[in-house]
Amino acid sequence: MEYVLLGIAIFFEILASSLLHTSKGFTQLWPSLGCIVFYSICFFAFSKALLKIDLGIAYATWSAVGIIATTIIGVLIFDQKLTMIGGFSILLIIVGCLLLNLYGSPR
Secondary structure (H helix, E strand, O other), X not given: OHHHHHHHHHHHHHHHHHHHHHOOOOOOHHHHHHHHHHHHHHHHHHHHHOOOOXXXXXXXXXXXXXXXXXXXXXXXXXXXXXXXXXXXXXXXXXXXXXXXXXXXXXX
């Protein structure tokens, strides 16, 4: 259940981050309100996930998936560019997160 909560937190963080971009510095009402609501849901679900998942593991997973997803959204939806070094950096984030999840916490 804790990983479902982490997934919910990640999902709403990605939505909130995308709306943060479209809020144009909180000058647009609906994207701004959506951003606040989605971040609230995100942090609530994340706090519940932390009851069972180590902070370092959960935060690394949350931030890594968020970085990767928002980068893809930026490229596909907001027409932002990604360099070869940027793509390689995303790959390093994935590898680092996988290693941390597999070996970062003593069992």
